[in-house]
Amino acid sequence: MIHLSDVRKAFNQGKSNEFWALKGIDLSVKAGKVTVFRGPSGSGKTTLLTLVGCLARPTSGRVRLKDRDISGLPERFLTDIRRSTFGFVFQQFNLLKGISALENVMIPAYPLGVDRKELAARAHGLMQSLDIHAKAQSNAEWLSGGEAQRVAIARALINDPEVIIADEPTANLDSERSKQFLGIVETLKASGKTVLMTSHDPLVCDTAVVDHVVSLRDGELVEAR
Amino acid sequence: MRGWLNKQRNLLDFSLSSLSRRRGKTLGMLAVYTAIVFLLASVMLFSHAIRREAATVLAKSPEVLVQRMVAGRHDLIPARHLDAIKGIRGVQSAEGRLWGYLFDPAAAANYTLMVPTNPRIEPGKVVIGDGVVRVRSADPGDLMSFRAHDGSLVQFKVESAISRDSALVSTDLFLVAEEDFRRLFGIAPGLFTDLAISVRNPREVTKIAEKIDAALPDTRIILRDEILRTYESVFDWREGMLLVLLAGSILAFAIFSWEKASGLSAEERREIGILKAVGWETGDVIRLKMLEGLVVSLSAFLVGYLLAYAHVFHFGAGLFEPVLKGWAVLYPKYKLAPFVDELQVATLFFFTVFPYTIATVVPIWRAAIVDPDTVMR
């Protein structure tokens, strides 16, 4: 579904502190599977995730999404693709403080002009299926780590994307919560979603639900299985 | 179309949520902003109304007034000047006026003494304005006495009071007979305060004024036009108090905008990043912030203006009274006729709502063009 060929990414290009986060990655991500990017911090896995998820563009190389080259598209089109294709669950969850969990879930759908009632119903449904419906009216900053993550997952799903991208999903969770998260991943996979994660947590990498593990080190592919 | 409308309403919902999240800041901003609009609108409504009132009321004031100047000061004018003026072609009538000021030690107030010619006041009688009635608590039939120029006592019996409705032109008037006026101040017959002239053809006023000036070089001429012009510029923006007020407001507004323009907090920056990461376009973020600005500025404008309207036209512009009164003892109790200039209101709207909205958008625009992947770092 997503193909990367010879993708490189530099930060601060042309300056004295120039840094190459990715040094030529060739990779294919298959639809309907769960893929994990693993590697120590600084290995470039998060950068890879931002490129795949259309949050950033590669410095060189190509990113193809369903046979469409998206590496050269302007920001506007990228936003459009990002909105319809990807749902993000960030490491810090990045919920907006001061507003309710429910409203946090609905935010990605606002610019699409969805009817409010319909949207609220959809958000309620998602929160119900993720078992955090009881916290719908709580403000985001009052939620525990596990709850915040499930709100973030509901937010990622509100526009019904094909691909869910999660950055270090278990980094802030205990084992119990991590298992719960993997259970959610399983239901997502069962419903036909493609899931992409970064992690260096063995608990995640060695689970049955994970189909592929891609190992990275110093911006290069080490191993893919 | 439906989708577009839904989108705007969703954005409006969210911008209201954002504003209520920073409740203290929002309310404070709203309060200051409303106060600025209130102040500016009050001044604007008041000054416009008083100018229009002056123009309406003074439309029939004397067409031409001739004052005698001696050594740069206004002096009494001899009656022989009347004959010279009556000889000028185009002059319909000319008559001497007697008026001046009388300080009343009992009330520490200054009255305007005048000798009306139509109808005449009987000697020993006086017709007083509403303000005089108030400071002296005088009723018709009461006696008022003053010391004349030579120390002798002059006594007046209050005949009637002028209605409060016309207080704006008459509150300090003290209308007396010619004999009493001359006796009070020791002005010899044949001398007047100034001369009032009416002209046959209003279009010739300037020409006749020039002729009078040529015939009587020791005089100064005041045209009705100039009286009206004087009032056109009362409470003009250049007058000290208003300039201070205006400068203060503009300064406050500038500080406001500057705070907005430079004070984009890390928190706000992070939020913009999140919004972009979850699929908002730069345009959506800007629209959101514009709505926030619009909500604040529109509410502030509407509330501020409505309060100002009520203040000026229904509560007698109470806040301005100390300023207008100055050191005066006599002050008219008047209710301004509500002359409102819609164009002026529109201008105020434009100059309060738009700059603020723009000021909120500029920094956001700078922040909103950053790459969305910053939230992942």
Place this chain on the structure above:
Amino acid sequence: MLRKSDGFLILSAVLLVLLGGSFADAALGLSRAAPALHAKAEMVEKLGLTDLVLFTEARYTRHPSQADLHSAFQDHPFAMDHFPTGSLLPPPMPRGRP
């Protein structure tokens, strides 16, 4: 539950109606003030008045249109204008005439 945007729109609508109402109120008030304005204008004509009684504190502010040019300084060249009115009122404004 009332949507926030609905709440705001309703509030704005109410305020806008009040704004319209203020114009209507002004028009009404003006027509009500017409007789009084007329009476004042008549009094001005009859008595030959030249000024509004806005500021009675000094003679040049009681009749600003009749005051000497720069009359605030007429008593002494260095006499500061200490009446507050002086900051609300310009000196008389003759048109370019001798």
